[in-house]
Amino acid sequence: MPGAAGRGGDIRKRAEWVKAVALDAGFDVCRITGPDDLDVARADLAHYIDAGYHGTMAWMPETQARRGDPRILWPDVRSIIMLGMNYGPESDPRDNLTRPEIGNISVYARHRDYHDVIKGKLKEIAQKFAARTNAEVKVFVDTAPVMEKPLAAKAGLGWQGKHTNLVSRDYGSWLFLGSIFTAADLAVDPPERDHCGSCRACLDACPTGAFPAPYQIDARRCVSYLTIEHKGPIDWEIRPLIGNRIYGCDDCLAACPWNKFAEVAREQKLRAREDLGAPPLTDLLGLDDARFRTLFSGSPVKRIGRNRFIRNCLIAAGNSGEAALAELCRPLLSDEAAEVRGMAIWALRRLGRLTDDDKARAQGEPDDYVRQEWKKAGLLP
Template sequence: MKSGSGLKDRLVAQALNEGFVSCRVCRPWDVPAVPARLEAFLQAGYHGQMGWMAERTHWRGDPAALWPDARSVIMLAESYTPDHDPTEVLRHAERGAISVYAQNKDYHDLVKKRLKRLARWLIAEAGGEVKVFVDTAPVPEKALGHAAGLGWQGKHTNLVSRDWGNWAFIGSVFTTLDLPSDMSEVDHCGSCRACLDVCPTDAFPRPYQLDARRCISYLTIEHKGPVDEELRGKMGNRIYGCDDCLAACPWNKFAVAASDLRYASRPELKSPPLAELAGFDDAAFRKKFSGSPIKRIGRDRFVRNVLYAIGNSGLPELRPIAARLVDDPDPTVADAARWAVKQLA
């Protein structure tokens, strides 16, 4: 269904009114390089335990196959720029570092509601059919964002923009409407290696490639069971995710403030004390992280991460905290506790 530039202009204006920092359009078939890149990523085993990445690869590699009737993909960026230095907590070994995006409400719910409102507006204005996605479907969102001109995939593989840096969530609205496309963005990383050099675990085999098996975000969130001891010591006090490569990007000098107050960090999650977190049982964990994306990893994996941070702290006063968990019912937690006690002996 053909739609003119007038509708496109109104769409962009409506998206900005909803709180998005950018709205661009591409075609579902504008990412021809994705299948080969995905196959290389999977063949190298860089996905680790994320077996779901090897499923539905025909959709993950080809958005046009996900919904053959779609003619346009509306790509949207929503800022969550922190109002504080997210690396400051790394200098306080007795505290836990939580990734900025997880310091308040779950972004999946917030972004999806905004996408649905925009999609309903589009249907009311021009008809057609729509489907919305935000990080939970086999959609190559970063590649589509690059193709639509939201930004480019930087050397850390995240989307970067000259207009809003790299602190942004990406969402998409697929539609049967034929909207005018935007130009794709070109790479502006140049010779900069800031994001690569700051990585604590050397998770980038080369620029623009990520080995998730070494990424602290993967290790603290997706990885089940004990983490390799060689990597535990490099995790520092990062207990949920890692913002190092994002925070290092020079393009953040153009970062745009988050428009939704629900992305503002909860004070108690900016730098929570490790001693308190290690004492959580399942009920206390669920209560603390109600409405947070942290809740989905469960108490055991979270406390495992906290114990690694305690082991890395170098603080003897935290040794008794870890010692209380050496017989924890969860074997991975017990293993992490014994490791922490040994590190602080």
């Protein structure tokens, strides 16, 4: 039995050591779990996909098996180190929603791309851990088929709230997550229990009704999915509900009462860019591809491309009620991208700036989707 006791001490020492290294590297919290006991999370994932809630994210069913079982993703994994980095904002991001002349960008995207920040730090920790233990390691940040939120809850970082995001008693809903898989045995931490109780603030805050039930989300109605992942046009019924949200949506996160315990993120690499806090739509609607790439260099916004971003800005313009924005929307009727031309029609119609003089342009439109927008605007039969 001395050997077993010694081994127990060793796995605890390893765990405490890696947690200390994680905090030194800039993470705010680090806990450890194992790759087993994910039956409930797997069932939830299966329901999400079977119900079609994943929308056009085809990679979700394609990676379902690996996502639902860390051992399929990497058969040698024995412990999973889950890490969280606070990105709490200085003020409530919903304040921007009362200013229709600006575009509201989700809090996480106002920083340098967190994938780059976190992955670099994870690699640094993993390399030190591998050198110390001679154990294999793999690092993952968001883009890999890893169920980060269930694993984070299982490790005790927080719990999955009714909005399906992780909630922490110390950081509210504002944690970036990353993971290090290792073939080493480590002492695991207890899971965090659910503290949502009867609260439904996050569910009621959703502008589009994207929660069919607590702890379930339908991406097809989620503003974050629609403005970031979804290509092409957005359904007419949902466009007015998007308001001025041009990249993502923080409403359900910001509504969480646990945010009152969250500190503002002060770490230099995660400090929000001031120019992305409340950018005027007048500065955004005229962006060509080159200027879009320059403005959003190093930002996650850059990944959706100029056309999708301008599509989102046109929705915001149409919802603004600001007639002056029509002058910036009108040139986009001639844009090379059909998704931009189509949304320019919608925006100008909402602003009351389409006239019979636009019929000639409508009649010459070659794209079927854009022609449908002209028809809905009443300028094509």
